[in-house]
Amino acid sequence: MGRLVIVSNRVPDPRERNQPAGGLAIGLADALRTEPSSLWFGWSGHQAESRGGDPAPSLDTHGKVTYATVPLTPAQHRGYYQKFSNGILWPLCHYRLGLMDYGRADWHQYLDVNRMFARVLKPLLKPGDVIWVHDYHLFPLGQALRELGVTNPIGFFLHIPFPPWSLFRALPCAADILRDMQAYDVMGVQTEEDAQNLWECLHVEGMNDPSRVVACPIGIDPVSFGEDAREAFGGPEVRRLRESLHDEPLIIGADRLDYSKGLEERFLGYERLLIRYPEHHRHVTYLQVAPVSRGEVEEYRLLRRQLDETIGRINGAFAEYDWTPIRYLTRPVPRQTLAGFYRLADVGLVTPLRDGMNLVAKEYVAAQDPEDPGALVLSHLAGAAPELSEALLVNPHDADEIADALHLALTMKREDRKKRWDALNVEVRNTTAGTWARDFLAMLYKSQKTESA
Numbered sequence: 280m281g282r283l284v285i286v287s288n289r290v291p292d293p294r295e296r297n298q299p300a301g302g303l304a305i306g307l308a309d310a311l312r313t314e315p316s317s318l319w320f321g322w323s324g325h326q327a328e329s330r331g332g333d334p335a336p337s338l339d340t341h342g343k344v345t346y347a348t349v350p351l352t353p354a355q356h357r358g359y360y361q362k363f364s365n366g367i368l369w370p371l372c373h374y375r376l377g378l379m380d381y382g383r384a385d386w387h388q389y390l391d392v393n394r395m396f397a398r399v400l401k402p403l404l405k406p407g408d409v410i411w412v413h414d415y416h417l418f419p420l421g422q423a424l425r426e427l428g429v430t431n432p433i434g435f436f437l438h439i440p441f442p443p444w445s446l447f448r449a450l451p452c453a454a455d456i457l458r459d460m461q462a463y464d465v466m467g468v469q470t471e472e473d474a475q476n477l478w479e480c481l482h483v484e485g486m487n488d489p490s491r492v493v494a495c496p497i498g499i500d501p502v503s504f505g506e507d508a509r510e511a512f513g514g515p516e517v518r519r520l521r522e523s524l525h526d527e528p529l530i531i532g533a534d535r536l537d538y539s540k541g542l543e544e545r546f547l548g549y550e551r552l553l554i555r556y557p558e559h560h561r562h563v564t565y566l567q568v569a570p571v572s573r574g575e576v577e578e579y580r581l582l583r584r585q586l587d588e589t590i591g592r593i594n595g596a597f598a599e600y601d602w603t604p605i606r607y608l609t610r611p612v613p614r615q616t617l618a619g620f621y622r623l624a625d626v627g628l629v630t631p632l633r634d635g636m637n638l639v640a641k642e643y644v645a646a647q648d649p650e651d652p653g654a655l656v657l658s659h660l661a662g663a664a665p666e667l668s669e670a671l672l673v674n675p676h677d678a679d680e681i682a683d684a685l686h687l688a689l690t691m692k693r694e695d696r697k698k699r700w701d702a703l704n705v706e707v708r709n710t711t712a713g714t715w716a717r718d719f720l721a722m723l724y725k726s727q728k729t730e731s732a
């Protein structure tokens with residue numbers, strides 16, 4: 280059997296113990312543990328001026344995985360990564376047309392980088408390899424590989440939402456992207472809604488086979504995450520946090536600092552809790568971990584400033600000299616420590632305005648003590664909501680609804696928390712990073728058999 284070849288924009292550095300916050304790397308690292316051998320190809324995360332021609336890939340083998348990476352030039356980094364991927368596709372796919380800042384030159388840069396990736400990857404491929412391309416940075420990669428004569432099976436998975444045709448058509452190069460995507464044997468998305476949207480778009484561009492678009496929700500490794508949480512729970516960081524709370528309740532949020540995560544709306548929901556339910560004053564603490572992400576993109580800098588202001592205003596208005604309602608960290612917390620914090624927290628607060636899946640919701644569930652679990656407040660617009668329907672589901676745009684759900688979560692009886700958590704835990708254990716990869720790859724292999732039959 281051939282290797283699994285993963286292609287994603289960023290390739291994690293295997294020597295870094297604390298991987299950067301980001302759902303794709305977490306999901307894939309968990310899934311790769313069961314593969315006999317694999318190649319992971321993509322951008323190194325570094326920039327270097329071109330010395331003419333394509334860059335040579337750096338190869339680095341760790342255990343069963345070989346990492347092959349290339350740098351980007353500063354111009355490629357700006358056009359392909361910052362502008363087209365993060366300034367155009369990201370807002371569009373999160374239904375934020377108003378934030379989309381289209382420029383034709385960025386589209387060309389995006390296409391050029393995808394073609395360069397294909398040229399550098401091709402000589403590394405072997406006949407039996409199965410190629411699995413990830414995420415919105417690489418929509419055209421499959422077609423670019425096909426144009427170079429690659430005949431291996433190629434699958435694609437989109438980690439973020441896919442919008443309906445009525446929205447996607449606003450992108451000037453929508454048709455080109457949808458035509459290129461048809462080079463993939465199987466296209467996976469997180470939810471049934473995304474699958475319907477993507478299929479609708481592909482169909483408009485002439486595709487007739489809906490079986491190539493599949494909903495395949497990603498998960499975590501709940502067993503190892505639960506162990507991490509138990510272990511960290513006895514450690515010094517959780518002890519320090521616990522002691523600082525004096526047996527009072529903790530609400531936790533952990534998200535990349537991104538406008539799709541609904542942080543501003545979430546803080547306003549918490550403010551409503553403090554306004555409408557003053558019994559929580561001097562008791563509840565809300566800890567928000569929000570590591571800075573894409574800090575070089577203007578929209579993200581503006582968001583950070585706005586959050587600083589909102590948090591400062593809420594803390595200024597409600598704090599007492601011995602109580603701070605919101606604790607806010609823009610540095611990442613090590614993964615295991617974060618797992619321990621989730622276990623300590625009485626409430627997990629996860630309210631994205633749109634999210635492909637949202638792994639934090641699943642991690643919060645996996646980290647709980649089964650005998651005394653916390654409650655999860657979850658946006659119904661997260662891809663995780665259809666699976667995690669026993670959470671306290673809220674509309675993230677409605678501050679009063681967030682406030683009511685927080686109040687309910689903070690006052691919920693242990694039996695009720697346990698009943699809800701039992702149901703959530705079944706879901707988190709049923710759909711894991713492992714089942715996600717296995718199910719997707721099974722469909723990819725099957726598509727090959729049907730083709731050659």
Ligand code: GDG
Nearest residue numbers: 300301302303438533611612613614634635636637638639
């Ligand atoms: C994309 C899609 C989809 C957060 N803060 C810290 C930290 N994190 C970790 C979380 C979680 C990961 O980062 C974030 O994953 P999400 O799934 O919540 O969100 P995205 O990064 O936007 O991921 C998303 C995902 O891809 C997978 O398909 O679910 O919808 O947008 O694991 O725990 N990790 C550490 N320190 C932090 O401070 N170590």
